[in-house]
Amino acid sequence: xxxxxSLSRLGSRLSVPALARRGCSGSAMALDDVVNGxxxxxxxxxxxxxxxxxxxxxxxxxxxxxxxxxxxxxxxxKDMGEMGLLGITAPVEYGGxxxxxxxxxxxxxxxxxxxxxxxxxxxxxxxxxxxxLVRHGNEEQKEKYMPKLVTGEHVGALAMSEPNxxxxxxxxxxxxxxxxxxxxxxxxxxxxxxxxDADVLIVYGKTNPAAHQKGITAFIIEKGMPGFSTxxxxxxxxxxxxxxxxxxxxxxxxxxxxxxxPLNKGVYVMMSGLDIERLVLAAGPIGIMQAVLDxxxxxxxVREAFGQKIGHFQLMQGKMADMYTRLSACRQxxxxxxxxxxxxxxxxxDCAGVILYCAENATQVALDGIQCLGGNGYINDYPMGRFxxxxxxxxxxxxxxxxxxxxxxxxxxxMYK
Amino acid sequence: xxxxxxxxxxRVIDYAVKIRVKPxxxxxxxxxxxHSMNPFCEIAVEEAVKMKEKKLIKEVxxxxxxxxxxxxxxxxxxxxxxxxxxxxxVSAKEYESLGPLQVSKILAALAKKEEAQLIILGKQAIDGDxxxxxxxxxxxxxxxxxxxxxxxxxxxxxxxxxxxxxxxxETIKINTPAVLTADLRLNTPRYATLPNIMKAxxxxxxxxxxxxxxVELASKLQVLRVDAPPQREAGVKVxxxxxxxxxxxxxxxx
Numbered sequence: 001x002x003x004x005x006s007l008s009r010l011g012s013r014l015s016v017p018a019l020a021r022r023g024c025s026g027s028a029m030a031l032d033d034v035v036n037g038x039x040x041x042x043x044x045x046x047x048x049x050x051x052x053x054x055x056x057x058x059x060x061x062x063x064x065x066x067x068x069x070x071x072x073x074x075x076x077x078k079d080m081g082e083m084g085l086l087g088i089t090a091p092v093e094y095g096g097x098x099x100x101x102x103x104x105x106x107x108x109x110x111x112x113x114x115x116x117x118x119x120x121x122x123x124x125x126x127x128x129x130x131x132x133l134v135r136h137g138n139e140e141q142k143e144k145y146m147p148k149l150v151t152g153e154h155v156g157a158l159a160m161s162e163p164n165x166x167x168x169x170x171x172x173x174x175x176x177x178x179x180x181x182x183x184x185x186x187x188x189x190x191x192x193x194x195x196x197d198a199d200v201l202i203v204y205g206k207t208n209p210a211a212h213q214k215g216i217t218a219f220i221i222e223k224g225m226p227g228f229s230t231x232x233x234x235x236x237x238x239x240x241x242x243x244x245x246x247x248x249x250x251x252x253x254x255x256x257x258x259x260x261x262p263l264n265k266g267v268y269v270m271m272s273g274l275d276i277e278r279l280v281l282a283a284g285p286i287g288i289m290q291a292v293l294d295x296x297x298x299x300x301x302v303r304e305a306f307g308q309k310i311g312h313f314q315l316m317q318g319k320m321a322d323m324y325t326r327l328s329a330c331r332q333x334x335x336x337x338x339x340x341x342x343x344x345x346x347x348x349x350d351c352a353g354v355i356l357y358c359a360e361n362a363t364q365v366a367l368d369g370i371q372c373l374g375g376n377g378y379i380n381d382y383p384m385g386r387f388x389x390x391x392x393x394x395x396x397x398x399x400x401x402x403x404x405x406x407x408x409x410x411x412x413x414x415m416y417k
Numbered sequence: 418x419x420x421x422x423x424x425x426x427x428r429v430i431d432y433a434v435k436i437r438v439k440p441x442x443x444x445x446x447x448x449x450x451x452h453s454m455n456p457f458c459e460i461a462v463e464e465a466v467k468m469k470e471k472k473l474i475k476e477v478x479x480x481x482x483x484x485x486x487x488x489x490x491x492x493x494x495x496x497x498x499x500x501x502x503x504x505x506x507v508s509a510k511e512y513e514s515l516g517p518l519q520v521s522k523i524l525a526a527l528a529k530k531e532e533a534q535l536i537i538l539g540k541q542a543i544d545g546d547x548x549x550x551x552x553x554x555x556x557x558x559x560x561x562x563x564x565x566x567x568x569x570x571x572x573x574x575x576x577x578x579x580x581x582x583x584x585x586x587e588t589i590k591i592n593t594p595a596v597l598t599a600d601l602r603l604n605t606p607r608y609a610t611l612p613n614i615m616k617a618x619x620x621x622x623x624x625x626x627x628x629x630x631x632v633e634l635a636s637k638l639q640v641l642r643v644d645a646p647p648q649r650e651a652g653v654k655v656x657x658x659x660x661x662x663x664x665x666x667x668x669x670x671x
């Protein structure tokens with residue numbers, strides 16, 4: 001066991017030994033994946049992804065947040081491509097890995113544990129963009145766009161929200177007018193994750209404004225299409241490094257063959273996608289909560305006050321218990337709903353419920369985390385502040401907590417009509 | 418030559434875990450503690466897989482000795498590119514006294530059975546730090562050994578091995594079949610990518626008992642007691658050389 005330390009001495013004349021490089025994440029808190037109900041394969045998946053992230057992402061997480069940019073993003077995307085992460089739920093025949101939603105959840109959870117911002121960008125690429133293409137693209141579209149999205153050569157995004165249409169997304173104003181073989185798009189999209197970097201974007205527009213939600217269509221947009229541009233990167237409270245911006249469409253010509261799914265049936269494409277988006281993104285807050293525990297629990301057993309480690313004081317024991325039980329309950333809920341989805345059983349109530357519950361708990365747990373570190377939790381040398389700022393997003397994106405509550409409430413109303 | 422390489426992989430407590438001694442001082446706590454493949458074994462697997470990719474050898478067989486749980490370590494090796502696995506079943510009780518001598522006997526027997534051209538092991542395991550298994554296996558088989566390898570080149574019926582030694586680097590040429598042990602700088606092990614983890618599910622792991630190989634597991638060694646290293650005491654600062662000499666005389670060291 002002590003050989004490792006003597007190894008570093010031996011290796012001092014060379015660059016940091018591979019072992020030390022691999023292990024700098026510092027989060028060796030074991031997860032009880034038996035209680036979590038994971039199969040051996042899924043446990044192996046988690047271990048493999050953790051190792052990958054410890055080297056490829058963990059060393060940069062703090063800097064990404066400080067600078068609001070991930071300098072090595074394109075390289076990392078290709079690394080993820082090689083690992084088989086980008087097309088994780090896509091069928092093998094399109095270069096995907098052919099795994100299920102629970103596997104996708106595990107990957108996002110572990111990535112969020114390291115860098116919630118990059119996990120969000122990864123989620124937008126792999127679920128919002130790639131998974132929608134898989135579910136609604138025709139053969140030609142899949143063959144054209146999937147390969148580079150799966151290898152990481154291309155970054156994907158999805159755009160539905162507008163400056164004046166967030167929760168009321170169906171009131172979107174972006175127009176798509178038919179002109180011969182083309183549709184001409186005019187309007188803006190806002191808060192679009194991966195907007196500044198995306199090569200392929202799924203954009204929703206009104207092909208028949210008079211028909212309201214029955215007049216929305218999804219289009220596949222490529223970076224470089226004339227009339228499509230991006231405005232400045234947004235300066236956000238959290239998820240810094242997950243580049244977000246406004247998209248501008250000024251007479252952007254899109255070929256008719258780039259329509260994704262049926263014409264004017266975009267709402268169906270959008271809404272069914274939202275259930276899975278909520279399910280998979282709920283892994284984000286789980287990862288953040290785990291990261292809070294990874295940092296705060298060891299700290300409580302190192303920091304001393306009044307002659308003992310503060311983790312032995314009852315109020316701190318209580319905090320650890322509260323954080324742990326919140327995380328565990330959320331995680332079991334999420335894993336169970338994911339398993340049901342993998343069996344083809346999709347419940348809009350539970351997909352909304354899962355992200356509603358996980359997101360609000362993550363904010364609470366992140367606040368507790370800062371409190372555990374006291375004054376040090378308030379300094380940006382420690383990541384506790386980043387965890388809180390990142391966690392808060394999940395109460396807003398992918399449907400605000402308010403909308404999620406409406407969905408569940410209305411589902412109950414519908415049972416008693 | 419069979420073109421077959423045997424790689425030994427050991428399941429150890431993950432290097433990032435804080436080790437705790439059991440209250441009865443019989444060993445360290447392993448229940449519920451994160452385990453992974455010994456880092457030097459990962460390097461050994463990587464070297465074997467690289468040889469196969471260069472078509473210098475035909476088959477990589479990953480071997481591990483221990484109870485049921487070691488199968489996850491074998492499957493990691495399969496996901497890294499090994500072709501098949503062999504799980505030498507050892508009960509949890511017997512595993513407590515399983516040491517380099519027993520493992521070498523098992524590996525030697527397997528090497529003969531599988532007609533292995535090479536055995537590649539990690540130089541040592543990070544729990545025992547024995548650094549004996551490779552050497553003992555070579556001795557039992559009467560095969561040459563290239564230990565602490567930082568570079569390995571297969572050439573016809575020989576292997577050129579660059580070894581890390583105290584004085585620097587030593588290059589030796591040995592005949593095959595041979596035993597090699599991997600040192601830190603031999604290579605950088607690959608990640609098991611998701612597609613490879615999926616492919617590994619179809620690869621076979623055979624179960625074998627030590628008795629089937631004619632190996633007796635009884636150990637002549639007995640662990641009497643395990644203790645954590647003593648807490649490092651605070652030092653004392655002195656103002657002058659005279660002070661230092663006085664303190665050293667006081668402590669009886671000079």
